[in-house]
Amino acid sequence: MIEDIYDPLEQYQKVFKEKFRQICLDTFKELKDLSKVDAAQNKKTCDLIRKSRKDLEVAQRQLSGLRFLCFLLWLLFAGGITYLIYVWQTVSFNLQAGIIAALFLLVVLLLAFVHPNIRKKKHNRDNLQSVIDSNVRLAWNQMEPLNKLFDWDILARMVTRTVPRIEFDPFFTVQRLADLKTRYGWSDSFNTDRSVIVSHSGLINGNPFVFCRTRKMEMGEKTYSGSLTITWTTMVPSGNGRMVPQHHSQVLTACVTAPYPQYYEKTRLIYGNSAAPDLIFNRRQNDLANNEDSLKFKRTLKKLQKFSRNLTDDSNYTMMTNQVFEVLFNTKDRNDEQQFRLLFTPLAQSSMLSLLRDEKEGYGDDFDFCKDKKINTIIADHLQNLSIDTDPKMYHGYDLDDIEKNFYSLNAEHFRSLYFGLAPLLSIPMYQQIRPVEDIYGIDMPQRSAFWEHESLANFWGEEHFRSKDCVTECILKTQELDRQDNTCRVQVSAHGFGVIQRTTYVPKLGMDGRMHQVPVHWDEYYPVVGTGDINIKEVSPQADATLNPLERVDFIANQTDSVVKGQYRRHITSHLS
Numbered sequence: 001m002i003e004d005i006y007d008p009l010e011q012y013q014k015v016f017k018e019k020f021r022q023i024c025l026d027t028f029k030e031l032k033d034l035s036k037v038d039a040a041q042n043k044k045t046c047d048l049i050r051k052s053r054k055d056l057e058v059a060q061r062q063l064s065g066l067r068f069l070c071f072l073l074w075l076l077f078a079g080g081i082t083y084l085i086y087v088w089q090t091v092s093f094n095l096q097a098g099i100i101a102a103l104f105l106l107v108v109l110l111l112a113f114v115h116p117n118i119r120k121k122k123h124n125r126d127n128l129q130s131v132i133d134s135n136v137r138l139a140w141n142q143m144e145p146l147n148k149l150f151d152w153d154i155l156a157r158m159v160t161r162t163v164p165r166i167e168f169d170p171f172f173t174v175q176r177l178a179d180l181k182t183r184y185g186w187s188d189s190f191n192t193d194r195s196v197i198v199s200h201s202g203l204i205n206g207n208p209f210v211f212c213r214t215r216k217m218e219m220g221e222k223t224y225s226g227s228l229t230i231t232w233t234t235m236v237p238s239g240n241g242r243m244v245p246q247h248h249s250q251v252l253t254a255c256v257t258a259p260y261p262q263y264y265e266k267t268r269l270i271y272g273n274s275a276a277p278d279l280i281f282n283r284r285q286n287d288l289a290n291n292e293d294s295l296k297f298k299r300t301l302k303k304l305q306k307f308s309r310n311l312t313d314d315s316n317y318t319m320m321t322n323q324v325f326e327v328l329f330n331t332k333d334r335n336d337e338q339q340f341r342l343l344f345t346p347l348a349q350s351s352m353l354s355l356l357r358d359e360k361e362g363y364g365d366d367f368d369f370c371k372d373k374k375i376n377t378i379i380a381d382h383l384q385n386l387s388i389d390t391d392p393k394m395y396h397g398y399d400l401d402d403i404e405k406n407f408y409s410l411n412a413e414h415f416r417s418l419y420f421g422l423a424p425l426l427s428i429p430m431y432q433q434i435r436p437v438e439d440i441y442g443i444d445m446p447q448r449s450a451f452w453e454h455e456s457l458a459n460f461w462g463e464e465h466f467r468s469k470d471c472v473t474e475c476i477l478k479t480q481e482l483d484r485q486d487n488t489c490r491v492q493v494s495a496h497g498f499g500v501i502q503r504t505t506y507v508p509k510l511g512m513d514g515r516m517h518q519v520p521v522h523w524d525e526y527y528p529v530v531g532t533g534d535i536n537i538k539e540v541s542p543q544a545d546a547t548l549n550p551l552e553r554v555d556f557i558a559n560q561t562d563s564v565v566k567g568q569y570r571r572h573i574t575s576h577l578s
Contacts, residue, residue, distance in 0.1 A: 005165065005432065006347060008423040009354045013361055020162040020415050024408050027158055032400075035145040039400050042142045046399045049135045056128040063121040070114050077106050139398035146403065150392035155414055156200070162415070165432065166422065168202040170447075171539070172210065176201050177450040179208055183436065184272030184374040193217065195476045196455040197265060198389040204425065206435040209271040211388055211421070212452070215263055215459075217476050217496075222260035226521030228252045232513040254507035254519035261498050261526055263474045267388060269378040269421050275430045276339035276371075281331040283369040285381075289328055289356040290364075301327050325349040328356050328365070343430055351427035355420075362420045369424050378424055386417045389460070449489075449539055454479040458493045458535060468531035471497035475531070487539040495533075498526040 005011055032039075080103045088096065156168035169176060180186035191214075199212040229251050235243040288297050304326055308319040317332050320341065329352060334340050344352070356365045367380035387394070394410055397403040425431055455477055458466065463475040475495040482490045503525050506518035 005426045007351045008426040023158050031149045037146050042400045045139045052132045059125040066118050143398050147396045150395040155390045165205050172199050172201040172450050172453045174448040174450045196452045197459045198456050199452045205432050207273045213267040215265045219259050220262040223257045224523035225255050228519040230511050250512050252509045252519050256505050256521040256523045258523050267383040271376040273431050275434045276343045279336045279339040281334035283331045285365050348428045383421050454491045466493045466495035466531050466533040468529040470499035470529045472500050473498045491535045493533050495531040499529045501525045
């Protein structure tokens with residue numbers, strides 16, 4: 001039986017943190033044993049690389065020192081020649097002979113000793129670099145069997161083993177999206193002007209969630225400036241009573257403001273749950289946690305108390321007994337007091353306050369929490385800098401010890417980030433007590449990838465494969481499934497961006513000469529452009545894929561005009577560009 005998580009912070013500290021560490025270590029050991037890499041031989045190779053790099057640093061310093069000495073000696077020789085020419089007629093023959101002899105010895109020193117030593121040191125440096133490059137290639141070859149075993153789902157599997165209530169999908173399916181729409185009221189309008197960069201869907205005790213990073217374009221404004229220098233002449237009286245010309249100049253400036261496309265990326269957690277189905281609120285992060293004695297906290301509390309006592313407006317807001325929770329979780333725009341109290345029981349309030357106050361294990365108050373009936377959206381600051389695509393390349397390396405350290409540190413930070421992204425939801429007991437009765441996401445139904453997954457795949461490939469030749473900005477990639485045969489489909493990708501036309505506007509400005517002047521301002525006019533391309537997608541069922549040895553995974557190949565690009569997107573989806 002899977003136990004409920006009533007205090008996510010406490011259970012992370014006492015259970016999940018150490019449990020994940022052990023699972024992570026065990027997983028790496030399993031992968032290492034399966035790969036059959038020779039740890040001792042790799043250690044020997046990497047030790048040699050480190051030693052050679054230290055020797056290379058010494059050789060590089062010695063070479064730099066010799067080159068600097070060579071420069072100084074040639075500078076001294078040039079100075080001696082210059083001095084000899086300057087004093088040739090004014091000094092004695094013996095002094096001239098002495099200078100010439102010194103210059104001769106200097107040339108001999110440079111040609112017979114300094115330059116040969118420079119060539120020798122350079123040859124030694126190049127040899128050391130060659131040895132390093134050769135051993136690095138050897139180390140990469142030694143670690144290739146292990147690097148091949150890392151896949152896109154490795155973190156998801158470890159998270160589920162650590163916290164069984166959290167399950168991740170192999171990919172975002174049409175069924176999962178239909179579940180969110182029909183049962184929880186999710187609207188596709190969210191995707192109208194956004195492109196999905198990456199998404200990970202799953203379940204928390206049977207209720208669906210999606211971690212997604214999206215890119216959005218908003219038309220902003222940009223101000224362009226221009227200038228014009230004008231000159232004029234006036235006649236002014238001189239000291240002797242005559243009129244003389246005086247020249248003047250002035251720089252006139254002007255500005256033009258024009259539309260300018262701006263692109264933003266944001267990571268969200270979207271969660272569907274039928275608890276409190278009519279409740280709406282918008283909670284924004286603030287800096288009041290752990291500052292309960294501050295003047296700002298007291299002022300906020302007084303404002304909420306005053307708002308609660310106001311019976312003349314349309315709001316039904318009534319403060320709860322736990323006033324600290326009311327201030328820190330500030331949701332005075334909530335529309336249903338009964339359902340809010342049903343959701344945020346004293347236990348939920350206590351757990352939420354612990355999350356907001358803790359900045360040691362978690363991230364403190366760094367999240368917005370919005371509930372729109374059955375759809376919950378959390379936007380946390382710490383998720384914005386997290387690469388949620390879990391590209392297996394981030395684990396790759398040629399030093400087994402470094403790979404192991406990197407594997408644990410990266411996964412531990414990802415687990416911490418994902419867990420505390422979900423923690424505000426886990427703090428609410430009712431969310432874990434309600435499990436859907438229906439199950440339109442039946443495991444026996446064919447699992448088809450949704451357009452979210454198609455957009456993620458297109459963005460993984462890169463917008464450069466689809467953008468119009470006239471596009472000068474980033475692109476918003478949108479997809480449309482053209483046809484499907486069994487588990488293979490062809491998807492059209494549209495890359496929406498902007499081209500640019502350079503314009504010049506002349507702005508009239510009054511100069512100090514009393515005349516109007518036309519100041520040129522050069523600016524860019526952006527116009528929409530669309531590029532297109534196709535992706536062929538093959539979906540592998542999780543059941544079939546689970547039987548495959550990770551060493552037998554199939555990489556996808558993209559045939560392009562000038563080259564062949566190989567890569568790997570998801571363990572259960574392979575694809576190529578048409």
